Amino acid sequence: MSKSLLEQLPEIVAKGRQQAEKILESIEGRHRVQLQTREIVLPAKDAVAQDWITRQHRQAQRDAAFSPTQSALIDPVQPGLNAAPEAPWTNRLIYGDNLLAMAALLAGDEHTPSLRGKVDLIYIDPPFDSKADYRTKVTLPGVELEQKPTVIEQFAYSDTWSDGTASYLAMITPRLILMRELMSDSGSIYVHLDWHVGHYVKIVMDEVFGKDNFVNEIAWKRSHAHGDSGQGASHFGRVTEGIYFYSLSGSHYWDAPYEPYTEEILTRDYKYTDPTSGERFRLMPVDGPGGAAKGNPYYEFLGVLGYWRYSLETMQKLYENGEIVLSSTGRSLSRKKFLKDAKGTPITDFWNDVNRISPTSSERLDYPTQKPEALLDRIIRASCPKNGLVADFNGGSGTTAAVAEKLGRRWITSDLGKPACMIMRKRLIDQDAQPFLYQAIGDYQVEAAKASLGRDFRIGDLSQIVLSLYGALPLPPEDNPTRNLGQVTAGGSKTLVLADSPNKLTGAATLKKAIAQRDTLLGGWDKVVVLGWNFEPSIGETITALNDSRLEVLVIPPDLMDRLKKKGGLEKLRGSVRFSSLQYLTIWPVERKASTVRAEPVEATASPSTGSGRTDETLTVRLRNYVLLSPEAINLDEANRAKLQAIANAEPLALIEYWAVDPNYDGRVFRSVWQDYRGNTANDGDPLRVVTQAVLTVPANPGPRQVCVRVVDVFGFEAEVVATVAAA
Template sequence: MNESIKKSKDVTVAKAKGRPMLTWVGKKPLSRVRSYPAQAIERFDATGGQPVALQEADWSDWPKDLPKGGLLYHGDNKDVLAHLLANGFRGKVKLIYIDPPFDSGADYVRKVQLRGAKGTVKIDGEDYTLGEQVQYSDIWANDNYLQFMYERLLMLKMLLAPDGAIYLHCDPSRNSYLRLVLDEVFGADSFVNEIIWQRLSAHNDSGRFGIIHDTIYYYGAPDRVWNPQRTELRETYLEQFFDQTEEGTGRRYARSDLTARGLRKGETGKSWRGIQPAEKGNHWKVGVSQLEQWEVEGRIHWPKSEGGMPRLKRYMDEAIEQGGTAQDIWSDIKPIHNQSQELLGYPTQKPEALIDRVISASSNPGDIVFDCFLGSGTTAVSAQRLGRRWIGCDINKGAIQTTAKRIQDLMKTQAADACVPQQGDLIGIAQTCQKPSQLGFATYRVNDYDLQIQHNEVVELACQHLGVTRTRTDSFFEGTQGGRLVKIVPFNHPLTPLDLEAVRNELKTRPTEERDVMVVCLGWQHDARAWVETYNRNRPVNKLHVVELRTDRKLGGIIKHEPLTAQVNAERMGDGASAKLVVEVQDVVSPTIMQRLNLEQGVFRAQITDWRAVVDCILIDPQYDGQVFNVALADVPERKQDLVNGRYEMPAQPAGSTVAVKIIDMLGEEVIVTKAID
């Protein structure tokens, strides 16, 4: 099996044909996008090689180069979408749920806490002022944000199955814009619902009514999957409508109309017990034989006044058991609170009950569910628990690690044949023990970049460092510096001739532009240097000046990082059948965590007496091949105050094997230490 798809290829993106069309500065249709390779970096299998009953799913059209299981991608979702389209997933995804950044100016910095006893110091997980990754960088100008979403929605449409559906979660800050973009991309006739999720009961907003809801837009094909969802009936509803008491039984009931407008022939148009609804231009909702059956069962309410119409008794106890049909206002799902077991420190984390309802309504077991703004991984967790196949991606490394831990724990429980209840099962009607479609997943990295930082927030940092004056109305250049235009190349890959061609093509569209261009990048390919030299030769205007942020003598040095380090010992002990592999982590040093603690504690230097306080989890692959990390042992403490063990015993491996120990600290930074076993 190929561990990576090595060839890059272009993916053609279809034009949006819907109306109306929203216009913004710099709007460009996405006609072609480059597909980058995907490198397998980690595998997990909860079965241990043992047969386990799984949900029946059609894997016949699954790409042959990919394992049959969950897929977790680390990379810019535009790159991941292009990769999926180019490698067999076009038109295969039944349900898409996305919860993109809202461009609302909100603080999306994840909060983390060092392990240990209560009271351990909390620190920011990511802080863009330090030039490191953030959960979601909400600093885009409105035009850039709309272009960002437009491009991704165009590609998501191509992934969606002909009978598929997409849910887009947003807040009031940009929902009107996004509705128009969705209309343009998917077509206004594909609009199904505007769902209002009341996530708070009250909110103090100065000078305005409190904002207590989010909006979820639901678009889908006419023949999309639809499974009606049940909700718990509220006490106020029961008191208001179930206002009758049946004599003899004492059962409370509501009265329901038995007729509907319009004349009909056949059973529903007949006279029953001397009553002819046609006289009033109506017909019975059911045939007269069914009415007679209900009368025998005592389910017909007869009014005391003469000439009144009979009604159907709807008993309150039955209504409570059945629940109500979910409407487009969801007020029965509460947000994740500070004491919730689901809480993972992500400010934008959504409750599992919310995602459960979306997945249950618009997909069936075995279908593919996709989320390209995965965050803390709730979509993947819900899909796994509900027996769906799933694909997820995120640009943030911490999000990938958090998701992987949650899925590993869930799959272990499912492999043990334990019941995993549905979080949204409020009234006991959900299928709580759905068989999983898979009990393993693989993690891939798309575009093969190793500097895990988010482009948009680092652009801000680079502009501050270089003294760039931002030009928000220019869709191509980030701004100007010293009379030169500034183009910042995406930091998820080194500078290539393709990037430089894009600059030249943009300049061709501006024939009166005579300024030189500063090209800012992180690393550059050898052929890019030759390209710049050739381009600049004998050119009086529009010369290119490349600034590599790590090595440039005058302007470099902006990206500095001291990596996580660890001391690990691994040795084979004993002989024969009793031989075992003993792995012991002796020390872990996280310079980044120490830097954060020192910044927050001011003049007092931070001290960590137990290295385990900085470690989030430890993973071990006893037969590491140097490419894909196969998780054979995962030490992931259940509670924040618990510590990793640090010492592990496993079955001995053959002499010459390489054991690899992956250590992930509380900020998501990781290090792999390998040891050869004699």
């Protein structure tokens, strides 16, 4: 007989602890998980009409990319929360599994110290409905596609619910433990759930954080009263969700929230008016309840003998200020509490004043689990000090980061879904956020392989698996010392197959080596196929320049190891893995023109050599074409795939969701100082297309300039092109 969920709980928690302990042990070693910065985003969305303040903000963002101190955005020594206010900190948006993201944050690296014990507030809103439909609707000009979750999202989600609530608890337990490690001594955590799993998660949180550190179970009334009996339901209308609030210790930060008094309270309680000031007030007791047992002083004041809340000295001062009132009977005293000094009614654990997002709200992003900003505003104000650090490891639509940004708090957010990360990136750019990092898990494939094959696996083992799934037989060891070469023989044709390392960027050097091996190894081959995990930004240009019809470059599915682990073995995956072609971007030649001298005010602290102006130059960047990777690699049914192919053929640039420009690319980190994206109507009236031209004014550079352009398509795939532009 199978165990009940209650009987399984101790084992679930124990295994979760073991998993978390292994992660905590691994971050002390040399091969720890790290974050890779994919983009430094300096928000400056393209717009036609801008007021003076916006222009100044955009110019300041761009100037920051060229200032001598801009390296602090790339290689910052991030401070602890006790560091000086001027110490650099850059907010971050992380794409990837939050378990690995937290491991990387706990580990730190040479640029960013560990964030263990540094996070003031964590809010998470994990998925809690096992029957939810997370398909994405993609609206393109003249057509709407319905995309199922990506394979990596599907497997993460199916793993979460494979055994119902038990597997959900197995997923969340080690994550809660790592969150505890990140929290500061005065930190708090809010976990947003509903009736599906909330009561079980509370038991786990009691184990992880301690029952004594439970603070509140908040009931948020997310919708108006309704019943579901019309749809055949036989239960009361479900209108609330639960938010479980725990602290790390009994000394958590707390700034109690209040709501304004209702007219009823004002009329009932603040019914007196001070004849001198005209201020409204109410009368509050000054007697000390509990008497001597509570340590209240005993004395006579204005002829009334008793125990009081205040010392005689304090009572005398209040009286001199006109705040102590003797009753008409002469038997009791009261204190005036003025309305102007009142904060309002304290907020309780039942929140019925925060409305869900209406269909017409300016907040609405059409993200299925989006929460209203007012909800996060209340939580952040109450539990995170100004300049404190807020984290949300189920970022979703980005409400936590957006509100933290507005309230002057630092933030970290992450999500496993590329669509969610794009929504967050656009949302933060839209609100002119401070510069932030867009990061991904470093060597994600290696970490996934370790999870599937064991921590001691070798890269050669992974190459052998990739070759096998492609259908290639390994070459003899004497011709294949690194174990990454295979062969496919069919119809008298011989194809050499090279599986590149996940630790490398596949680029020109790898392709040239593969061509040389094709032509010389074992007497030569008809064709060579290169299978890569990660690619140099200029890979498309490299393939075009090589112009070799006997060379093919394919992408190894980034979720391959997740699939291997979930499917239960190599044999079950054979024949079902698609190695897709690369997507790539082309642009027209970048135009570069010198501009006139831009006058600037000279600050009093400026050196004599600073001058009163600066020479700028103008760059014009135009998109030319975007070639999507094989539509077969996208999780669409046949009808939707046909629609996609039609758009890709007729208007390929309509597939671009977001594009950005780094006019001074250093070859290491992409700094976007100009962005446009679908839905940005500040520059045109078309919400379904991006503009195809960017005009940037940047500080003049006497030599050649490297301009990098990056696009992200509607499915989350990225492509880049780097152009070297001669001096103007």
